[in-house]
Amino acid sequence: MTDVPEIDLTDLAVLQDPFTAYARAREQSPVARLLAPGYAFWAVMRHEEARAMLTDPRLEINAGSFMRPDVPEHCLPYMRTMSEMNGPEHARLRRLVAPAFTPRKAAEFGPRIERIVDGLLDELDGQTAVDLLAHFARPLPIEVICELVGIPAADRPRWREFGAAVAGGHGEKFAQAIPGILEGAKVAVARGVAEPGDDLISDLARVMEEDGDRLDEVELVTMIWQLVLAGQTPTNLIANAVHALLSHPAQLAALRADPELMPRAVAELMRWCGPQLLTIPRFTREDVEIGGVLIPKGEPVTASIASANRDPRVFEEPDRLDLGREPAGHLGFAHGPHFCVGASLARVQTGLALGGLLRRFPGLALAGESRQTPDPGTWRLTSLPMTLRPAG
Secondary structure, three states, X not given: OOOOOEEEOOOHHXXXXXXXXXXXXXXXXXXXEEEEOOEEEEEEOOHHHHHHHHOOOOEEOOHHHOOXXXXXXXXXXXXXXXXXXXXXXXXXXXXXXXXXXXHHHHHHHHHHHHHHHHHHHHHHOOOOEEEHHHHHHOHHHHHHHHHHHOOOHHHHHHHHHHHHHHHHOOOHHHHHHHHHHHHHHHHHHHHHHHOOOOOHHHHHHHOOOOOOOOOOHHHHHHHHHHHHHHOOHHXXXXXXXXXXXXXXXXXXXXXXXXXXXXXXXXXXXXXXXXXXXXXXXXXXXXOEEEOOEEEOOOOEEEEEHHHHOOOOOOOOOOOOOOOOOOOOOOOOOOOHHXXXXXXXXXXXXXXXXXXXXXXXXOOOEEOOOOOEOOOOOEOOEOOOEEEOOOOO
């Protein structure tokens, strides 16, 4: 039996630099114990074992493990998303919505994302200093979701407020945003059903398989709610990526010199500084052995994305940011049945955001200290102060 290292998630050193703490544990054992007051769970630290765990049917997501904000009772039917489902129930919903999120669909949506990027960058023109997180990375994903879903322009300022609350991750503003998001989603669904257009709601409302299966109203509204949540991923990815590029001048210069490098760069940035540190916990349906460690039935298990993505068994010099690295194998969007359905859209959005930003502001530079939020589950900045200098 392998000795299992323990990691204290309240330790400031771990919160400030989880990569070093996880690397020590990873080299000691394929599995570690993550500890917090009143809570402990198993974490799979190595890439091979993490990939296997994420496809193992002996582990399943338990809806009861999700942290629920205090929301009104009428919201509860819409709170159980596809992310919390397992087996045939999850597969059914994913089969119905996946056609709307193919790489081809994401590429076709690219020009509309580019217009949103340009509009947000226009708002920064003339400024010499700005918090890029607050004024670009955070509003972009909610604008993209609104465009994708079919939210009218007049309603979008309110959705920006919702998006900021969701991107914050928790707290009173997060809970207060949920009823508004659900109400907005209901209005959008009703409009998409009654007046189909060129948007996701209309596409999903038309989804029908030969056996007559389709999304009902609750499932449609819940899907939009999930998109609002999951669609905030590029907020922290874009902010982390900008900070990483400006902290690695040689890599930034390589990307500026060869814009065709962008898809590979996005993959490497997702591996090296992707926002999700841990996957949603799975629970063992029976005693399960992972990497020589016996995990009893009913125990919560997570894959440490941050550790697996820097496993030297898979990635050469894993702690080095290398935009020319072959983009294969990272777990930034998870793996298996719960692989992020919107991964293609996130890749396209991030690439267009970085490309537009670097073209518009060639003198972009960090201004002051950018601090990480002490969050054991998400690698994210509290702010990203920048100095701007436009082209010409």
